Amino acid sequence: MAQHKVNFTQDGGLPVALTTIDKVVNWGRSNSLWALTYGLACCGIEMMASGASRYDFDRFGTIFRASPRQADVMIVAGTLTKKHAEFIKRLYDQMTEPRWVISMGSCANTGGMFNTYATVQGCDRVIPVDLYLPGCAPRPETLQYGVMLLQKKIRSQKASRAKKPKRLM
Amino acid sequence: MRAYKPKDDVQKKPYYTDRFWVAPQVPKQPVESDEIFAADLAALQEKFEVLDAYIQVEQMVVYINPEDNFEVLKFFKEELTYDQLSELSAIDWLAQKGEFEIFYQMLSMNKRKRVRIKMFIKEDQAIESVEKLFRSADWSEREMYDMFGVKVNNHPFMKRILMPYDWQGFPLRKTYPLQGDEFAQWYEVDKIYGKEARDIIGPELRDTARIDRYDSERFARLGHEVPKGAPVTDDDPINPQEYQEDEGVFMIKKLKKESSVIVDDPQR
Ligand code: SF4
Numbered sequence: 001m002a003q004h005k006v007n008f009t010q011d012g013g014l015p016v017a018l019t020t021i022d023k024v025v026n027w028g029r030s031n032s033l034w035a036l037t038y039g040l041a042c043c044g045i046e047m048m049a050s051g052a053s054r055y056d057f058d059r060f061g062t063i064f065r066a067s068p069r070q071a072d073v074m075i076v077a078g079t080l081t082k083k084h085a086e087f088i089k090r091l092y093d094q095m096t097e098p099r100w101v102i103s104m105g106s107c108a109n110t111g112g113m114f115n116t117y118a119t120v121q122g123c124d125r126v127i128p129v130d131l132y133l134p135g136c137a138p139r140p141e142t143l144q145y146g147v148m149l150l151q152k153k154i155r156s157q158k159a160s161r162a163k164k165p166k167r168l169m
Numbered sequence: 170m171r172a173y174k175p176k177d178d179v180q181k182k183p184y185y186t187d188r189f190w191v192a193p194q195v196p197k198q199p200v201e202s203d204e205i206f207a208a209d210l211a212a213l214q215e216k217f218e219v220l221d222a223y224i225q226v227e228q229m230v231v232y233i234n235p236e237d238n239f240e241v242l243k244f245f246k247e248e249l250t251y252d253q254l255s256e257l258s259a260i261d262w263l264a265q266k267g268e269f270e271i272f273y274q275m276l277s278m279n280k281r282k283r284v285r286i287k288m289f290i291k292e293d294q295a296i297e298s299v300e301k302l303f304r305s306a307d308w309s310e311r312e313m314y315d316m317f318g319v320k321v322n323n324h325p326f327m328k329r330i331l332m333p334y335d336w337q338g339f340p341l342r343k344t345y346p347l348q349g350d351e352f353a354q355w356y357e358v359d360k361i362y363g364k365e366a367r368d369i370i371g372p373e374l375r376d377t378a379r380i381d382r383y384d385s386e387r388f389a390r391l392g393h394e395v396p397k398g399a400p401v402t403d404d405d406p407i408n409p410q411e412y413q414e415d416e417g418v419f420m421i422k423k424l425k426k427e428s429s430v431i432v433d434d435p436q437r
Contacts, residue, residue, distance in 0.1 A: 027419060031420070082333070082353070082356045082357050083331075083332065083333045085356075085357035085360070085361060086357070086360055086361055089361050110374065110379075111373075111375075115347075115348060115375055116347055116348060116349070117340055117345070117346070117347065117348060117349030117350075117353040117354075118332070118340070118349075118353075120357050121373040121374060121375065122373075122374070125357060125358065125370055125373070126357055126361060132387075132388075149394070152411070155411075156396075
């Protein structure tokens with residue numbers, strides 16, 4: 001039957017779905033999390049493996065972008081040196097709101113085995129972090145689970161942009 | 170099989186306690202024991218003052234005056250055909266002698282021999298760059314400056330190479346603490362947020378294994394997550410993914426075993 005001839009009030013009801021704005025916006029956000037290509041050390045290899053065909057991040061709508069302006073989530077994969085600390089802050093500032101950070105691996109979480117003068121002891125000293133993944137390096141499955149947890153976190157947040165800042169700084 | 174040694178607490182102790190400890194030297198032979206080296210040394214002694222020379226692990230080691238370093242390396246490169254500079258750096262003897270030992274490691278492909286040219290300089294003494302002779306000296310000399318603070322004259326770009334340009338201190342000196350001095354520990358905070366942020370961010374936590382299971386602000390147990398800041402009890406509920414079938418998230422569906430295919434051909 002041609003579209004204009006459908007009588008919606010009689011044939012099965014109006015094509016309307018009811019939901020909340022929060023749910024619909026968060027559904028969109030959480031299912032297309034574009035990640036910043038940000039491999040800093042060996043963990044970056046596992047991050048690349050997660051994006052490649054065997055683990056296939058694309059299934060979750062996660063595509064790696066080379067520009068912070070197009071990315072929603074920054075996966076800090078590797079050792080953050082003190083020399084690089086100002087650049088991670090700059091890249092984080094360049095990402096558009098709403099943005100999330102996953103700290104991947106012991107190095108990004110706490111400095112890891114590099115208990116030295118040249119390594120930032122945890123990237124949360126510089127930028128706010130949503131999710132810490134343990135491991136050296138975390139397997140791609142861990143990163144996938146991490147992304148799924150982040151999706152869950154996003155779905156539990158308000159969609160409004162007038163969010164409270166995550167941290168005072 | 171190797172004999173079993175108890176390994177308790179190996180990680181707790183540093184493998185050395187004296188940071189000025191020096192490994193014992195391997196035996197030295199006189200230079201005359203090798204005729205190629207003996208001829209090289211005789212040629213060198215005609216033109217330059219040689220303070221000491223010996224053979225160690227089949228390599229000739231020559232001590233010269235630091236003022237001669239460029240001319241001696243030129244002589245070795247052009248007259249004695251040692252045409253590669255494999256490595257160059259400094260050794261910190263400041264605590265024992267107040268001096269740095271500079272070494273140049275050279276290789277001759279025709280003679281199949283290696284020599285090491287050494288010299289002592291005072292802490293504030295500069296040496297001449299050999300970058301004009303060997304391009305490899307460019308980065309090595311910058312690294313020597315970066316790590317030890319040895320200044321090099323007539324270098325084309327005398328800046329730090331590994332540490333940031335505004336770094337203070339020379340990390341490979343024996344007196345430099347491994348975990349950094351105060352400047353190093355607060356470097357990223359001071360640089361990005363300013364000194365006044367030190368109180369908010371707090372000092373570095375150096376215990377990398379610290380985990381607090383009951384602290385839900387910073388930690389979460391996989392599969393047992395609770396909202397941030399919520400109190401954690403010993404019997405947290407299992408907190409699975411929300412599937413569409415369980416009134417969870419639209420389009421996140423459970424795997425159906427019956428309708429899935431198991432591929433058991435590894436060569437697929
Ligand atoms: S956590 Fe391990 S694998 Fe990851 S960057 Fe650090 S050392 Fe490399």
